């Protein structure tokens with residue numbers, strides 16, 4: 001692997017999905033960062049392997065689309081380029097394939113797949129997982145802009161998985177629910193947790209975790225009002241990924257929260 005810090009221009013960063021809402025924001029954040037150089041802006045008709053090679057990128061950042069991100073990650077691993085992934089669409093099978101490819105390549109590449117880079121979202125997930133064992137009921141509401149192509153959000157799935165793990169470890173059973181009909185109105189069920197997805201003009205990215213006990217409720221809520229909220233987390237991922245070989249899922253691992 002190349003050592004990013006040896007280049008006087010700083011960490012050489014290639015952004016995939018560069019013309020998108022997130023990709024264009026990342027390009028600006030990287031260009032403005034004193035310790036980084038934006039060396040490639042890549043979109044769907046570009047030859048990814050060739051551009052990574054020609055640009056001598058140290059780190060790629062992927063904010064493309066759920067249908068493309070796994071292939072992009074495989075290409076980066078094969079090219080020996082670390083990759084920080086914000087695009088959604090990941091599940092245990094696709095993460096397992098990436099882990100296997102990293103083992104095969106054995107080239108020291110680091111892959112960070114982070115469902116959400118905003119500090120408020122990472123803390124919401126952390127606090128929700130901590131609280132989950134103490135409450136009978138838990139449900140998630142995620143709210144996003146109407147141009148979002150996937151539902152439920154990657155953040156909500158990651159939150160549900162963390163909550164389910166915490167409840168399982170504590171020996172907590174499922175949330176009480178007497179529903180006998182109209183199951184579609186109860187949202188998606190992710191790891192046993194009901195998740196409700198709202199798409200509304202004016203929103204960016206928001207999540208609420210509702211926890212209930214007899215006579216009380218805890219609501220944990222985060223709001224990303226602007227895409228700049230994701231940038232400190234993305235830059236942290238870029239700065240740290242070279243020293244974290246292998247697959248990491250979730251920015252909480254880079255923040256000492258896991």
Ligand SMILES: NC(=O)C1=CN([C@@H]2O[C@H](COP(=O)(O)OP(=O)(O)OC[C@H]3O[C@@H](n4cnc5c(N)ncnc54)[C@H](OP(=O)(O)O)[C@@H]3O)[C@@H](O)[C@H]2O)C=CC1
Nearest residue numbers: 017019020021022043044064068086087088114115116117
């Ligand atoms: N982890 C996090 O913190 C966050 C994650 N996200 C996730 O990031 C992803 C992107 O979101 P957003 O920016 O809103 O979406 P956009 O649709 O605005 O951007 C996606 C971009 O990727 C391009 N693209 C499509 N296919 C490919 C490909 N094969 N290779 C390279 N680029 C491609 C698109 O081009 P074209 O338009 O020509 O198709 C578009 O420019 C989503 O999965 C979203 O959920 C979003 C916000 C925060």
Ligand SMILES: O=C(O)C1=N[C@H](C(=O)O)C[C@H](O)C1
Nearest residue numbers: 088115116148153154155205
């Ligand atoms: O599409 C988005 O906008 C977002 N996608 C990610 C997700 O699905 O969780 C992160 C954030 O919620 C914004």
